[in-house]
Structure formats: C-alpha cells, structure tokens
Amino acid sequence: MTSENPNWLNERAELERNLIDAKQTVMKYEGALSPYERTVSDSEYRQARSDVMSYYTQIQNGDHESGKPSDPxxxxxxSQLKELYTEKSEAYEGGAGSGRQAAELMRIDTLIQQANNTKGDE
Structure with a gap:
C-alpha cells in the first residue's frame, strides 16, 4: 500500500537509513569470532539491537497510520448526516445478513449525537 503523504515518505526513508546503520552495528558485533576482534562495544551492541526493534516498530506503525482509509x-x-441516516434507515430491512447495515446506521447515529453534544458544550 503506497502512501500519498510526502512527510511520511521522508520520515520513513530516514527511519530506514537509521535501521540499516543499526543493523550494520549488530552484524559487526555478531560477526566477530572472538571478543578481542570486536570493533563494537557491548553497550553499542545493546543499543543497536534496541534501535533495530524501535525503528521496525516505528516504520510498521507509520505504514499502518498512513494506510488507514479516511472516514467517509x-x-x-x-443536517447531511441526518439526511443520510433517514435514507439508510428507509432502505434498511433487518433480518439475516443485515448486520453491516445496522452497524452503519449506528455509526451515523453516533456521529450525529457527538456533533449535537459538541454544539451543546460550546
């Protein structure tokens, strides 16, 4: 799924560069045959392993957020919501297989109530 958000694409590219750097640090540490051949300290290795997981998580969460469908x-x-609600409620017939229609009606009703509550608070 491609994102149309250029900010996320730039941020993702930066995270991927950081991820590659952290992976290289981990590979340098794990690739050394003996502790005396290591060019990476234990603390740098632990930090790099932690960073790898952190960057993976940030990339995955960002992809998820940018790929979410927008609210229709x-x-x-x-007034538009009320109009839509009346149209959908007239078309609603109940019975088997109508759970999705009922859920959509409840969603619209909830949005109407939320909008009315925020108007009352102002």
Whole structure:
C-alpha cells in the first residue's frame, strides 16, 4: 500500500537509513569470532539491537497510520448526516445478513449525537 503523504515518505526513508546503520552495528558485533576482534562495544551492541526493534516498530506503525482509509462521514454536517441516516434507515430491512447495515446506521447515529453534544458544550 503506497502512501500519498510526502512527510511520511521522508520520515520513513530516514527511519530506514537509521535501521540499516543499526543493523550494520549488530552484524559487526555478531560477526566477530572472538571478543578481542570486536570493533563494537557491548553497550553499542545493546543499543543497536534496541534501535533495530524501535525503528521496525516505528516504520510498521507509520505504514499502518498512513494506510488507514479516511472516514467517509468526516466532513459532513449534522443536517447531511441526518439526511443520510433517514435514507439508510428507509432502505434498511433487518433480518439475516443485515448486520453491516445496522452497524452503519449506528455509526451515523453516533456521529450525529457527538456533533449535537459538541454544539451543546460550546
């Protein structure tokens, strides 16, 4: 899944560069046959291993966030939501296999209630 967010793409590229550096440090440490041949200290190795996991996690979480679908009801006003709710509720027939329709109706109703509550708080 490709992201259209250039900020995330730049941030991901930086994280990948850091990940490669940390992996190289780990490989240098683990590739030495004896402790006397190591060019990387134990503390640098531990930090690099921790960084590898951290960078992997940040990349995975960022990909997940950038790949999320947008909310189809995000920019709608309360009147538009109410209109949509009445249209969908008229088309709703209940019965077997209508769970998705019911969930969508509940989602729209929840958004209407949230919008009304925020108007009341102001």
């Amino acid at each position: 009801y995000g920019g709608m006003t309360v």
